Amino acid sequence: MIEEWRLIELTINDAYMNMAIDEAILTMIQKGESQNTIRFYRWNPSAVSIGYFQSLIEEVNIETCRKLNVDIVRRITGGGAVYHDYNGEITYSVIASTNNPKIPGNILKSYSVLCNGIVLGLKKLGLNSTFKPINDIVVNEKKISGNAQTRKLNAILQHGTILIDVNVEKMFNLLKISDEKIKDKMIKSAKERVTSIKKELNKEVSFSEVAEALKNGFEEALNIKLSLGKLTQEEKSLAEKLKKEKYSAKEWLYKR
Numbered sequence: 001m002i003e004e005w006r007l008i009e010l011t012i013n014d015a016y017m018n019m020a021i022d023e024a025i026l027t028m029i030q031k032g033e034s035q036n037t038i039r040f041y042r043w044n045p046s047a048v049s050i051g052y053f054q055s056l057i058e059e060v061n062i063e064t065c066r067k068l069n070v071d072i073v074r075r076i077t078g079g080g081a082v083y084h085d086y087n088g089e090i091t092y093s094v095i096a097s098t099n100n101p102k103i104p105g106n107i108l109k110s111y112s113v114l115c116n117g118i119v120l121g122l123k124k125l126g127l128n129s130t131f132k133p134i135n136d137i138v139v140n141e142k143k144i145s146g147n148a149q150t151r152k153l154n155a156i157l158q159h160g161t162i163l164i165d166v167n168v169e170k171m172f173n174l175l176k177i178s179d180e181k182i183k184d185k186m187i188k189s190a191k192e193r194v195t196s197i198k199k200e201l202n203k204e205v206s207f208s209e210v211a212e213a214l215k216n217g218f219e220e221a222l223n224i225k226l227s228l229g230k231l232t233q234e235e236k237s238l239a240e241k242l243k244k245e246k247y248s249a250k251e252w253l254y255k256r
Contacts, residue, residue, distance in 0.1 A: 004227050025093075025095045025235055046070050052077060061176050068174070073247055146161055
């Protein structure tokens with residue numbers, strides 16, 4: 001019989017709640033109290049997320065973010081700083097028990113297996129993409145998706161972004177580049193190295209279309225059925241607590 005996982009439909013939250021929900025589900029799965037889950041979400045207001053090991057001051061133009069009403073949040077996953085544009089990208093997370101045979105113990109293999117869901121999802125939209133180790137997905141050698149992962153005892157969280165549209169100039173204004181000359185070069189280089197669904201298909205694609213394609217891609221990649229569900233009361237309570245006490249707290253944001 002085909003395995004059933006929970007799908008949490010496309011939701012919109014601020015950066016702190018988005019990260020809190022991911023961690024709340026991870027914690028409850030690790031305790032054996034929640035179902036393996038895939039969820040899709042957007043960020044309102046737009047936000048910059050930084051990796052667990054990064055220095056906020058070295059990576060982000062804090063003042064520019066403030067002026068443009070862009071939130072800043074630290075993730076529990078590794079990886080680099082990412083700009084999450086409310087109008088330009090969709091984020092997914094896969095949160096599952098590592099006791100599940102579908103999830104390889106090897107980190108690189110698990111990236112490959114989970115990112116295949118995105119590759120197959122993009123294919124349903126008419127895009128040929130490939131997984132580029134360790135954690136990127138590219139179309140014609142241009143990055144369209146970046147992904148990050150963490151494990152907590154017997155549970156895994158992988159989340160990542162899929163670019164629907166991209167504003168490279170805005171991205172580099174928010175992220176810290178030491179030298180203006182280098183910045184111009186980096187913007188030019190990024191325009192050549194980064195792409196989006198809109199750019200590749202040369203047409204508008206709605207967030208719900210992308211979420212539906214990704215849902216189908218993950219079902220195919222993992223050989224699962226995704227059934228619509230909601231957060232449990234325990235997950236909601238824990239997410240509220242994590243948002244307040246951790247993700248929106250200066251101690252967490254400035255911890256490095």
